[in-house]
Amino acid sequence: MTTATHVPALLQGDPQADAIGAPERRTMTRGELAALVARIGGALRAIGIGQKDAVAIVMPNGPEMAAMFVGVASYAVAAPLNAAYRADEFDFYLSDLDAKALIILGGPDQPARAVAAKRGIRVIDVTPDLAGPAGALTLSVPFADHGAPNPSPDDVALVLHTSGTTSRPKIVPLTHRNLATSAGNIRNTLALTPADRSLVVMPLFHIHGLIAALLSSFAAGASVHVPAGFNALKFFAQLDEAKASWYTAVPTMHQTVLARADRNQDVLARNKLRFIRSSSASLPPQVMKQLEETFGCPVIEAYGMTEAAHQMASNPLPPRARKPGSVGIAAGPEVAIMGTDGALLPAGEVGEIVIKGANVTPGYANNPKANAEGFRDGWFRTGDQGILDTEGYLRLTGRLKEIINRGGEKISPREVDDILMDHPAVAQIVTFGIPHEKLGEEVGAAIVLKEGQSASEQDIRSFAASRLADFKVPKKIVFLAEIPKGATGKLQRIGLAQKLGLVS
Known part of the structure; x- marks a missing residue:
């Protein structure tokens, strides 16, 4: 399979093949998606x-968001934002991005719309076309034909x-080459074929959902x-409806799914996944x-971050070894x-x-200081x-700042997390630092107990x-019904002591 160098090239292939499905909707074909992308691009050029x-996209997950991302990224610079942001957050992001337009789902007023109006940013309303295939939509500006995209x-x-x-927050620009390369890397790692179908549960304002689920x-x-x-x-x-062959998610999502698995044995019996993928945070070996x-399939843990257009390393598919607690071998980049x-260190x-x-x-946009700190001798420093073991498998030992x-x-x-996950009563744990007057920091842990x-x-x-x-044993333990998470479902250590009121 040839390596694509830009996003539109990822849609090449059989125009009759399925592209985007959604609950209770007819599936959009690749040909229909390519045509929609061209119409979205023409509308952008017309205004x-x-x-x-940069074009900000504020839309909930769904087939329209999937189609819109591909359309905008093919003809402009897509900047998807979390629809749950408050007005002051939208004000920061729209300003920082110097957004020229805001694409938003039509309907009741939202904070992003008011901020865009205040800043004189063009607002484009999206209306789902429920009579059409999954992802079909109309815009508040006329669709136009501007030819095939060729960035x-x-x-x-x-x-x-x-x-x-x-x-x-730093702006991370990702080129067409970055996205197409990473999508190809993930395709190769997971041996994806036209017969596969991914159930997209990750948010499509996050690199994990956009690249690992969608573009791959x-x-x-x-x-x-x-x-x-x-x-x-x-x-x-x-x-059950999707008849998916795989899905990718963060560990907290997997744990939530597991909590309901016993009540859905009939669905599990009908739907045999080829594999499950986990990334964006450490997957406890016990959960793996x-x-x-539960699912009767291999779980593939991978390692990703925004600056790498997501994937950096991944455990391979069977029959090659999967090592619980490891994020696998290099899977694309060096x-x-x-x-x-x-100096580079040995195994x-x-x-x-x-x-x-x-x-x-x-490199980061408009941030020479961050670039000087983030790159060294051609290498990007992940933080x-x-x-690395002698077989090239990578094990994370922590975030340097954490x-x-x-x-x-x-x-x-x-x-500490990995040890305490072995306790028979522990369902979830996040270990974090608590400021301490004499020691600098003390060890704390937030725990959710099993039902x-x-x-x-x-x-x-x-x-x-x-x-x-x-000295590693937590001195303060807090039991919670739910541990605070970020917008993508990741557990966040930094600032957790303040959120839980443990800082005097």
Whole structure:
């Protein structure tokens, strides 16, 4: 299969093949999607939007969002934003992006619409065409024909912001080459074929959903089924309708699905997945084992981040080895471990994970300081700490900014997580640092217990003390019904002590 160098090329292939499905809708073919993309592009050109102009997209998950992303990314710079943002957040992002237009689902007023009006940004309303195939839509500006898209591989196709947990969010531009390369890497890693169908549960304002679920499928000539966002109560019904062969999600989503699996054995019996993929956060080995036993298929853990257009490493499909607790082998870009002096380290030594390849962003926008810090000798510094074994499998030992420094002792929160997930009463855990006047930081843990199970702080501490050095044992344990998560379902360590009121 040839390697595409821009997003529109990912739609080439059999025009009669399925492209986008959705609940209770006829499936849109690749030919119909390509035609819709051309009409979206023509409408953008008709109102003066060029290839290098940023267009913000504020739409909920669904087939229309999938089609709109491909359309905008083919003819301009797509900037999908979380529809749940507040007005001040939209004001920041629309300004920071210098957005030339806002595409939004028609209907009741939303904060993004008011902010765009205040800033004089053109608003384009989207109306789903429910009589048409999944993804069909009309716009509040006339569709126009402007010919097939033909962007340069080095044109920016997508801009996303970093999370900004510890600093001002940075703009990550990703080129057509970045996106097409990463989509091809994921296609190859998962051996996707036109027979595959992905159930899209990740949000389509996030790199994981956009590239791992959506574009990798199109790169393989495969199809996607796009319901209206992730809902654990509807997941098994959606799986049943989609007849999907795989899905990709963050660990917290997998855990939510597992909690309802026993009540949906009939659906599991009817729908045999080829594999399940997990990425964007550490998958506890215990959860991996439970997923494989429940679904009867391999679970493929991968390692991704926005600056790499998602995928960097992945465990391979059987018969090659999957190593629980590892994020696999290099899966596209080069992956190495760098010491603090900039030298690359041999297998078995811990250091910062660095990458280079055609999927890696050319650099943050308008941020020379971040670029100077983020790149070294042609390598992109991920900010993650890890170790490569002699077979090339990568194990993450922590996010450098999340490492807890307790009186000079460095503690990996992931190590504590992995130990405490073995406690029979623990369903979820996130270990984090709590500011401490004398030690700098102390170890804290937020825990969700399994339904019907009980445990005390002392139970948890005693269990941890039997398997961890004393200084790694959490001194403060908080039991919660649900651990606060980010917009994409990821557990967030940084700032958790403040959110839970543990900072005096």
